Amino acid sequence: MACAAALRGVRVSAQPEGGPALPSTAPAEERDRRLNRAIRPLLVQYVLAFTGYLSLTPVLAVLVRDGWHQSGLVVGLALMVFSCSSRAGSIVLSPWLEGRSGVRVLLLANLLSGSCFLTMSVAHSVLPLIVLLAAGGTGVSLNGLVVRSVVAEWTSGSPAQVTAFAKLNVMLNLAAAVGPLIGTAVLDTDAPWRLMVVIAAGYYAAALSMLFVVRKEGKGFERGGKRFSLRQYWTALRSSPFLRHVVLVSTVGWVLYAQMYSALPLYLFATAGSKLQVATYFTMSALIIVVLQIPASKGVARLMEAHGVALTTVIGTGMGCFAAAFAVLALSGGNPVATYAAVATFTLGEILFAPSVDTAFAKSRDKSTGSFVAVYTGKQFTLATGEGLGMLLGGGFFEYVRGVFSPTVYWAAFAAAGAVAAAGTVLRRVRMPSV
Numbered sequence: 529m530a531c532a533a534a535l536r537g538v539r540v541s542a543q544p545e546g547g548p549a550l551p552s553t554a555p556a557e558e559r560d561r562r563l564n565r566a567i568r569p570l571l572v573q574y575v576l577a578f579t580g581y582l583s584l585t586p587v588l589a590v591l592v593r594d595g596w597h598q599s600g601l602v603v604g605l606a607l608m609v610f611s612c613s614s615r616a617g618s619i620v621l622s623p624w625l626e627g628r629s630g631v632r633v634l635l636l637a638n639l640l641s642g643s644c645f646l647t648m649s650v651a652h653s654v655l656p657l658i659v660l661l662a663a664g665g666t667g668v669s670l671n672g673l674v675v676r677s678v679v680a681e682w683t684s685g686s687p688a689q690v691t692a693f694a695k696l697n698v699m700l701n702l703a704a705a706v707g708p709l710i711g712t713a714v715l716d717t718d719a720p721w722r723l724m725v726v727i728a729a730g731y732y733a734a735a736l737s738m739l740f741v742v743r744k745e746g747k748g749f750e751r752g753g754k755r756f757s758l759r760q761y762w763t764a765l766r767s768s769p770f771l772r773h774v775v776l777v778s779t780v781g782w783v784l785y786a787q788m789y790s791a792l793p794l795y796l797f798a799t800a801g802s803k804l805q806v807a808t809y810f811t812m813s814a815l816i817i818v819v820l821q822i823p824a825s826k827g828v829a830r831l832m833e834a835h836g837v838a839l840t841t842v843i844g845t846g847m848g849c850f851a852a853a854f855a856v857l858a859l860s861g862g863n864p865v866a867t868y869a870a871v872a873t874f875t876l877g878e879i880l881f882a883p884s885v886d887t888a889f890a891k892s893r894d895k896s897t898g899s900f901v902a903v904y905t906g907k908q909f910t911l912a913t914g915e916g917l918g919m920l921l922g923g924g925f926f927e928y929v930r931g932v933f934s935p936t937v938y939w940a941a942f943a944a945a946g947a948v949a950a951a952g953t954v955l956r957r958v959r960m961p962s963v
Contacts, residue, residue, distance in 0.1 A: 567679055570634070573734035574675055575699040577638055580730035581614070581668050582707025584645070585789050586810050587715045587723070589923050590797050595720030596652040604924025607790050608916040609658050613665030616912035618673040621666065630678040634671060635738040641667030642731030649721035649728075667731075701818045708810035712803040771892040773956070775910050777843060778885045780949045782914025783921070784850040785881070787942060788813075788874060790922025795935055799862035812868065813875040824879050839891070842884045844953030849877025851946025858939035 584591075588610065592603045644664030648657065679696065714723045796806045831837040853874035860866035889907040929938040 569737045569740050570675055570679060571696065571699050573634060573638060573737045574671070574696060575703050576730050576734035576737070577641070577668070577671050578700055578703035579707045579710065580641070580645070580727040580734075582703050583711035583714070583723070583730075584727055585610075585711075586708045586793050586806075587711045589790055589794050590717070591715065591720055591723065592657070592923075593794070593927070594717040595715075596657070598654065598657075600924045600927030602654055602657075602924075603927065604790075604920040604922070606657060606661055607919035607923040610661040610665045611786065611789075611919045612912040612916040613662045614668040615665075615915060616908050617662075617666030617669035619669075619908055621670065630674050631738060633674045634678070635735050637667040637670035637674065638731045638735035638738065639667075640664070641671075642728045642735065645724050645731065646728035649724035652720075701814055704814035704817070705811050708814075709804075709807045712807035715803065768892055771889075773840070774885070774888045774892055777840070777847075777949070777953050778888070778907070779910050779914035779917075781843065781847050781850070781881055781885065782911055783918035784847060784854075784942065784946050784949070785878065786915045786918025787850075787854070787922045788878075790919045791926035791938065792871075792922075794923070794926055794930075795857070796867070798935075799867070800864070805864070809868065809871045813871055813878075816872060816875045817879060820876075821879050821883075824876075825883055828880065828884070838957070839884055839888050840956070841954050842880055843888065844950045846877040846879075846881025846884065847946055847953060848950035849873050849880065851943050851950055853877065854939045854943035854946060858936045858943055861936075 589603050589607055592598045592606050593600070598606070641664045644660040644667065648660050648664075651657075651660070676696070710726070711723065714726050716722055792809075793806070796809060797803075800806045800809075828837075828842055832839065832842070853870040856866055856870035856873060860870065886907070926935075926938050929935070929941075
């Protein structure tokens, strides 16, 4: 969930800490078995940590509003801070990672997030709430960044690398399916501390799993890797019209996407018949992604190759799905069948939008834009900016519009804005750099 490219050129030991390196004559099968055993604790901590994160994200708006009795403005601010820190916090701390152990960073990241969420069970006035969400989100971001770097280096040059990253993706989708069920089941706005204790326990369990690795760890991140530079990124933006277009389009897209975890939970808790029903919307979304993401991506790739479909057309189509989902919500009147259809449509938009944006940022690099690190790390700042603004609107402005007008007005406004953005993205043609 964070940008692993921020540490490109900053490496960890290429051998797992589970024992001495195997001789080069060792059978490949045995080497792969050793690698798979070595990353098991990483997978365990990953699913525990992100189950906690995805237990909190869908219910955070309701928790802040009804559990801790904060205003709509504070709800929006809390969502924005948590979104920005969990997306981009690791980038800010990337210089600190130099020379440090990747596994020890994972241990500290889990302890940081767990301690912050546990403290929120007793300290939730405005200032402590914002500070703790920022720090806890930074721990989430560090986890997502470092675990991929560690796995990449441990499995470097091995066929096990593909399997290892596939397992990470499976763990993330498992967390996305189970997390909302836990969050909505445990959430009690009369006793909000219960959910925070459960989430903190998950992070402490993730930290405990790292203790099986940390005592055997070898060297850490090497110094001297190229880091993200705002000046370098600004240079890339000035020299590349395509990159500027991608930044603008993706920022708008992430504003639309953020409604899934800000305005939508507030709406669902007001219209759904039970907390379990609320959870099923998010679980359904995760399962749709598990089933359709790979075949949909392959289909898009074939269309682009065989029929010359532009990448920006795919991005715009994803944004159009977001707009269509908002239109369905505006017309649904709280009908659960229509709401399921809206969430499914929204998820289809995510399947098209998110990987296409990653690809667009990757393709925006040419000789004039310089380092891939600058370009792709800038993608994380774009994501944090767009999603943060969207969370602020979904948490704060939605409450205002619902109180003064109705949710229909809010969804209709976002449907119209999304449709305009989608049309502009599809119709405008910007030359893609040659790579």
